[in-house]
């Protein structure tokens with residue numbers, strides 16, 4: 001009974017962390033699908049989101065809802081701007097140039113945060129003030145409930161948007177064939193901007209949830225969830241939105257179970273090991289489709 | 296005034312000049328054929344006209360508007376549709392979604408529904424397969440979808456790049472019948488074809504392209520009786 005209970009508890013922990021990974025992974029995967037690039041600065045948008053929430057709610061003392069909305073808007077706008085100034089000029093450049101630029105952008109964001117907020121970690125109490133619930137012998141904290149709830153809502157909304165709206169359809173068309181989409185009258189630039197805005201907005205949400213869990217602000221706080229989410233996106237099949245959602249959740253659960261039952265030190269190794277095995281068996285990832293690269 | 300007027304167009308891929316200063320015109324209601332061997336530059340011309348490629352110099356006017364520098368996605372809205380080489384339907388989208396993307400720039404829902412009905416009437420196979428993913432259609436069906444998708448924008452002129460490529464003779468005839476119908480319904484057609492014989496049969500006039508230059512321009516019937524054309528393009 002108590003083993004079952006502990007497994008359930010770990011599963012829920014995994015779901016919570018996995019939800020955050022999934023929200024971030026969606027940004028990686030959408031940007032990859034549309035712009036055919038890995039945006040390595042994406043993890044740092046989480047960090048910007050966390051600091052933005054701190055500034056709006058703790059320093060400027062705005063009401064929580066306003067602070068959250070402003071945080072999401074800030075990150076979306078930042079996402080659009082990074083694309084416009086750093087990636088757009090490289091649209092026809094070799095992918096290595098784009099990759100290096102994205103890494104540079106990541107350093108830039110971290111160092112700007114370092115400059116403004118200094119290296120000393122800033123404690124920042126969770127903004128979630130929802131009380132937890134007890135299900136039998138199982139306790140679900142408020143942060144867990146909010147994280148799961150927000151993630152489910154975000155995923156359903158995104159799925160509906162991509163599959164049922166005109167803009168979502170245009171997005172799928174651009175990710176498949178930019179030139180043909182242009183011939184339909186779709187602005188490829190506007191679609192790419194929209195993709196960065198959505199991805200960065202979700203990263204902001206992830207940043208808010210993440211900081212509610214860890215309660216400490218550091219300029220490098222986005223790096224770890226960023227890389228984990230990237231692994232999740234590849235695991236699920238880069239380019240596939242359901243893949244990113246699934247990959248994030250699976251990764252969170254594997255991580256939490258291996259931390260609890262195998263070894264805290266080895267948990268990361270196990271996560272990457274799973275990635276390697278999956279890619280060996282299915283190079284396109286769990287839900288990805290094998291695309292033949294067009295030259 | 297010509298509907299589409301191209302003047303002294305030069306297009307490069309890097310340092311390679313693909314189009315070497317060509318001029319041509321398409322008048323309202325005409326079917327114009329553009330014929331030429333592989334690599335002559337036919338696709339390059341169409342891509343430049345619809346804004347996917349930018350020319351080094353020259354001018355492209357559509358109904359008197361200079362569209363040379365206009366981004367591709369704005370040109371469609373003026374009434375110019377392009378059925379690209381190799382069809383390029385959106386494989387992961389359904390037939391219906393592909394068709395609706397053709398009407399992306401249009402706002403009026405009733406008019407779009409009306410055009411959709413017209414497309415379904417012209418291509419009953421598309422209606423039967425409307426919920427199917429475009430990637431699962433046969434080559435001929437994909438060609439029909441690419442044409443239907445272009446018609447969904449309700450174009451004044453439609454540019455077609457080798458619509459009969461890779462199709463069985465029955466499908467080829469069907470496609471050419473449809474081009475005739477499209478033209479009869481008042482849409483101007485600029486047709487690029489390898490199948491010069493078929494193209495000249497339905498065209499009013501034609502231009503012959505060789506390695507980036509227009510080497511001949513005449514009425515279709517004249518070209519059909521031209522000895523050098525017969526030899527080079529009609530296989531006689």
Ligand SMILES: Nc1ncnc2c1ncn2[C@@H]1O[C@H](COP(=O)(O)OP(=O)(O)OP(=O)(O)O)[C@@H](O)[C@H]1O
Nearest residue numbers: 308311313331332333334335336337338339340380
């Ligand atoms: N993306 C490109 N980069 C470099 N050169 C290109 C590119 N696309 C086409 N070319 C060159 O430009 C010339 C014209 O090509 P284009 O595709 O316009 O010919 P085409 O007449 O359509 O031929 P086909 O009948 O085979 O379709 C060719 O010499 C081709 O090699």
Ligand SMILES: [Mg+2]
Nearest residue numbers: 337338339380
């Ligand atoms: Mg061609």
